[in-house]
Amino acid sequence: MIAQALFGTLFIAALALFARNIRRIGRNIHLGRPEARNDRKGERWALMARVALGQSKMVARPVAGVMHILIYAGFVIINLEVLEIVIDGLFGTHRVFAFLGGFYDFLIGGFEVLAVGVLLACVVFIARRAVLQLPRFHKPEMKGWPSKDAMIILVTEIALMGAFLKMNAADQVLAQRGVEHYSTAGSYPVSALLQPFFMGMSDGAVIAFERFFWWFHILGILAFLNYLVVSKHLHILLAFPNVWYSKLAPRTEFANMPRITGEVRSMVDPSVPPPDPAQPRTVAGVEMTERFGAKDVFDLSWKSLMDAYSCTECGRCTSECPANLTGKLLSPRKIMMDTRDRLEEVGKAIDAKGKWEDDGKSLHSRISEEELWACTTCNACTQACPVNIDPVSIIMEMRRYKVMEESSTRPALTSMFNNIENNGAPWAFGPDRRMEWADEMKS
Amino acid sequence: MSDAIRIPTMAEFAASGEAPEVLFWVGCAGSFDDRARKITKAFVRILSAARVRFAVLGQEESCTGDPARRAGNEFLFQMQALNNVTVLNGYGVKRIVTACPHCFNTLKNEYPALGGSYEVMHHTQFINALLKEGRIKVEGGGFAGKRITFHDPCYLGRGNGEYEAPREVLLKLDAALMELKRSRQNGLCCGAGGGQMFKEPEPGSRDVNLERSEEALGAKPDIIAAGCPFCNTMLTDGVKHFNKEGEVVVKDVAELIAEAGEL
Numbered sequence: 224m225i226a227q228a229l230f231g232t233l234f235i236a237a238l239a240l241f242a243r244n245i246r247r248i249g250r251n252i253h254l255g256r257p258e259a260r261n262d263r264k265g266e267r268w269a270l271m272a273r274v275a276l277g278q279s280k281m282v283a284r285p286v287a288g289v290m291h292i293l294i295y296a297g298f299v300i301i302n303l304e305v306l307e308i309v310i311d312g313l314f315g316t317h318r319v320f321a322f323l324g325g326f327y328d329f330l331i332g333g334f335e336v337l338a339v340g341v342l343l344a345c346v347v348f349i350a351r352r353a354v355l356q357l358p359r360f361h362k363p364e365m366k367g368w369p370s371k372d373a374m375i376i377l378v379t380e381i382a383l384m385g386a387f388l389k390m391n392a393a394d395q396v397l398a399q400r401g402v403e404h405y406s407t408a409g410s411y412p413v414s415a416l417l418q419p420f421f422m423g424m425s426d427g428a429v430i431a432f433e434r435f436f437w438w439f440h441i442l443g444i445l446a447f448l449n450y451l452v453v454s455k456h457l458h459i460l461l462a463f464p465n466v467w468y469s470k471l472a473p474r475t476e477f478a479n480m481p482r483i484t485g486e487v488r489s490m491v492d493p494s495v496p497p498p499d500p501a502q503p504r505t506v507a508g509v510e511m512t513e514r515f516g517a518k519d520v521f522d523l524s525w526k527s528l529m530d531a532y533s534c535t536e537c538g539r540c541t542s543e544c545p546a547n548l549t550g551k552l553l554s555p556r557k558i559m560m561d562t563r564d565r566l567e568e569v570g571k572a573i574d575a576k577g578k579w580e581d582d583g584k585s586l587h588s589r590i591s592e593e594e595l596w597a598c599t600t601c602n603a604c605t606q607a608c609p610v611n612i613d614p615v616s617i618i619m620e621m622r623r624y625k626v627m628e629e630s631s632t633r634p635a636l637t638s639m640f641n642n643i644e645n646n647g648a649p650w651a652f653g654p655d656r657r658m659e660w661a662d663e664m665k666s
Numbered sequence: 667m668s669d670a671i672r673i674p675t676m677a678e679f680a681a682s683g684e685a686p687e688v689l690f691w692v693g694c695a696g697s698f699d700d701r702a703r704k705i706t707k708a709f710v711r712i713l714s715a716a717r718v719r720f721a722v723l724g725q726e727e728s729c730t731g732d733p734a735r736r737a738g739n740e741f742l743f744q745m746q747a748l749n750n751v752t753v754l755n756g757y758g759v760k761r762i763v764t765a766c767p768h769c770f771n772t773l774k775n776e777y778p779a780l781g782g783s784y785e786v787m788h789h790t791q792f793i794n795a796l797l798k799e800g801r802i803k804v805e806g807g808g809f810a811g812k813r814i815t816f817h818d819p820c821y822l823g824r825g826n827g828e829y830e831a832p833r834e835v836l837l838k839l840d841a842a843l844m845e846l847k848r849s850r851q852n853g854l855c856c857g858a859g860g861g862q863m864f865k866e867p868e869p870g871s872r873d874v875n876l877e878r879s880e881e882a883l884g885a886k887p888d889i890i891a892a893g894c895p896f897c898n899t900m901l902t903d904g905v906k907h908f909n910k911e912g913e914v915v916v917k918d919v920a921e922l923i924a925e926a927g928e929l
Contacts, residue, residue: 475825476775480740484780487744516738545855545878550871597868600736600860601820606851622738635865636737643742647728648694649864654725657692660703661673661722664710 230312230441237445244452248532251570254506255525260468267467270611275466280609284539287351290344294380297341298459301387304334308441321408331409335391338384339413345377345384352377359538362547364557369455369536376456383443390436392417393429402426458535462610465533468526469611474602477619482513508578516623519585520566523620530612531563540604540614546597553597555604555614561589562617586621595621596633671714675724676757686721688792689754691764691773694729695895701902702765702895708924709765709789715929716801720763726753730772737861744780747772751782765789765920767821767894768859774826788822790832790893790919797838797923806840807926814922815844815887817878817901818853819894832893832919839926844885854878858896879904883914890916 261267273279278295282288310319321327352360352373360370391414398405421429451457472478485498501513506521517523540555541547547554565586573579598618605613625631632640639649646653679686690713695702713720731746754762762784764770774786787795796802814836822828829850836843848854857867857874867873879901882890890905892898895918902916923929 473771473775473826475771475821477735479776479779480744481779483740483744484748487741487748491745491748515740543852545857545874546868546870548854549857549867549874549877551868552870553868593868596865597870598860599820599855599857599862599874601855602824603820603852603855606824619736619738623740624738626738627740632737632739633865636861639733639737639861639864640739640742643729643731643734643746647746648698649729649733650694650698652694652698654728657697657727658673658722658724660692660697660706661710661724663703664671664673664707 224315227313227315233442233445234309234312237449241448241452244449247570247574248452248457251566252525252528252532254521254566254569255523255528256504256521258524258526260526263471266471267469270469270471271463271467274469274609274611275463278609280607280611283607283609286347287537290347293337293340293344294348297337297344297384300337301334301341303330304387305441305444308437312441317404318406318408321406324408327408328410331391332412335388335411335413338387342381342384345381349374349377359542362538362541362554362556364554364560365536365538369560372454372456373536375450376454379443379447379450383440383447386436386440386443388414389417389420390433390440393421393433393436396421396429397426397433400426402430455535458533458610461529461533465529466611468529470526470605470613470616474605474615475600478616480515480623483515506579507573509580514624515627516625517586517617517620518624518628520562520569522624523562523586523617527562527613527617527620528566530614530617531559531566533610534559534563534612535610536560537609539607539609540612543603543607545599545601545603551593551597552591553594558590558594558614558617559612562586565589586617587624590621592625592631594618595625671710673710674721676721676726676759677724679721680757685758687719688721688761688763688787689757689759690720690722691730691762691766691769692722692727693764693766693769693895695899696765697727699895699899701898705765705895705898705918705920708918708929709793709920711924711929712793712796712802712920712927715927716796718796718801723753728753730769732768732772733861733864735772735776736859737864747777747780747782751777751780754782754784759784761785761787763787763789763792765893765895765918767819767825768896771821771825788826788828788831788893790822790835791828793920793923794831794835797835802923802927802929804838804923804926807838807922807928809839809841809889809922809926812839812841812888813844813886814839814841814889814891815846815882815885816849816891816893816919817846817856817882817897818849819892819897820853820855820859822893823853824851832891835919835923836891839922841889844887846881846885848881854881856894856897856900858894858900863896863899875900875904876907879908883908883910887914889922890914891919891922892916893919 278292281291307320311317351357391411395411396418398407489495489497503510503512511521514522536556538556544555595618600615602615605615642649642651692706696706728750729746731743735743762773770786770788816832816836856878890901892901898916898918905911905914905916
């Protein structure tokens with residue numbers, strides 16, 4: 224009874240804490256600028272089914288892709304078992320789904336096989352980071368916490384799977400001894416191999432081990448659930464909505480800025496009245512006027528902020544980025560991490576003060592002009608991302624801010640702007656020379 | 667035969683009360699860049715041989731605004747775009763073909779939001795259609811034994827999902843088409859996009875065009891085929907950097923077809 228009450232309390236506390244953090248993340252995402260991303264719903268569901276559920280972009284790199292699918296399938300399917308564990312914990316039952324008979328045997332056996340798959344994949348993933356030292360896991364932005372975060376996740380998954388298998392092994396030793404409360408339901412193709420470890424122990428000792436692993440496993444899962452919200456591992460939840468809200472327009476189509484259209488129309492044609500001033504938006508208790516481009520997270524689309532929270536720092540974007548490949552400072556992954564870290568910083572400040580107060584910092588405190596101006600907008604990063612994150616949009620919005628609000632750009636680009644303005648071409652050739660090639664063809 | 671080629675402008679068509687089949691958007695590179703002008707001429711020879719009733723805007727054409735937008739100057743982009751849309755709509759233009767993937771992307775995808783909706787084709791798509799319709803014929807064209815590799819322009823391939831048209835056109839030549847390791851959706855940028863064409867690269871260990879040119883040269887081609895005037899420049903420079911300009915040429919798909927058809 225005490226165990227049930229304790230379990231119930233911990234379970235509800237863990238869920239409540241998780242819900243609170245998810246709400247906080249949702250609030251942070253909505254600090255971003257509104258943008259409609261719910262058109263073409265059929266296409267979006269299909270995209271989500273293919274890319275998120277079906278992991279179609281993961282397998283572009285077969286080794287990591289297949290290993291990831293093992294962990295993913297293990298995670299999703301083994302969670303069925305967690306349902307049983309929770310019910311057992313709350314009601315003091317034991318293997319409450321055992322009545323399913325042969326199907327139960329199949330399920331439990333399947334879970335064990337999947338658990339081994341997850342274990343192996345996690346070991347391979349650790350080896351890729353720590354032993355093989357794959358370059359994309361050792362870029363400058365991965366120093367410190369990001370690398371530690373990755374290891375914590377992998378080691379935790381190994382520990383959870385290990386506890387699950389050892390729990391089953393102890394459980395079955397007890398069942399075979401006919402200890403009260405333990406049943407022989409289920410099949411145990413993997414944990415059977417671990418049973419010898421418990422054979423020489425007294426019933427009491429085995430029960431202690433069984434309970435320990437049971438508690439370790441379920442408390443581990445509840446703790447892990449709450450770890451997600453402070454970790455890159457949040458991608459396991461956000462991957463789905465993030466893909467659903469993907470940019471469906473052609474990759475190289477940049478979104479129009481309608482406010483500028485109004486201004487340009489009235490500049491060109493005096494009979495067109497200038498557009499009404501933009502309505503300030505109240506965000507986190509503060510009125511914010513619309514800027515051209517992005518100075519801070521508030522100026523980015525909410526989707527860019529969801530992108531930032533969805534990034535699991537795999538670095539496929541960076542490893543395909545032509546700028547990064549040729550030693551430039553730009554790393555699309557760093558753009559996403561900086562955006563997320565800034566958003567977290569802003570979110571914490573809002574939580575502390577109840578509203579936003581300018582802290583003198585911005586996205587530009589983290590992302591330098593050198594990074595912004597290295598992008599070729601080639602979209603290799605958006606192609607490479609397994610969950611359709613779009614770093615180019617953030618880079619573009621930040622460039623817009625630099626150019627239109629701060630008049631800061633590379634000198635050669637200023638010349639290009641002047642040429643277009645004066646000659647209608649990025650070079651210093653006037654329209655009168657546009658047909659020279661045609662004249663050459665005649666002669 | 668080049669002396670028979672007429673290059674009418676939209677204004678001339680409008681004056682005679684007629685409309686061309688298609689507007690050829692030449693683009694700034696195609697108009698002013700010495701190397702890209704050759705692509706323009708080759709494409710015009712193809713249009714002419716196929717008896718396509720085309721027109722150009724001539725002096726009325728102005729930068730689409732693509733580099734301005736990519737470099738963050740949305741005001742300038744929209745000034746250019748709105749002016750161009752006024753000109754295009756004034757002539758009632760319905761179909762546009764261009765040899766520049768950046769113009770292509772902007773005209774096709776970004777002008778509709780500013781009131782300019784047209785059917786826009788990249789010249790490799792247009793040439794492919796001409797070949798399929800039998801309006802021009804290319805029979806191998808003396809490329810036997812040559813190795814050609816195609817560099818996907820980002821704004822055509824990844825940007826707009828067109829990978830097949832340039833390849834289908836190149837397959838008309840009796841050359842061997844070699845795929846690069848990074849091709850189609852994984853194609854590596856030449857380094858010119860996003861305004862880079864008009865500025866110095868940011869500090870790094872090497873230039874993007876060298877990375878790509880080295881990869882292309884690794885396929886041991888006789889010809890590197892391009893579909894973009896900027897890629898063409900970047901790859902030509904790269905080939906020169908590796909001192910291979912005597913062995914490997916960088917040519918636009920249109921130039922290869924014009925050559926093969928002896929146009």
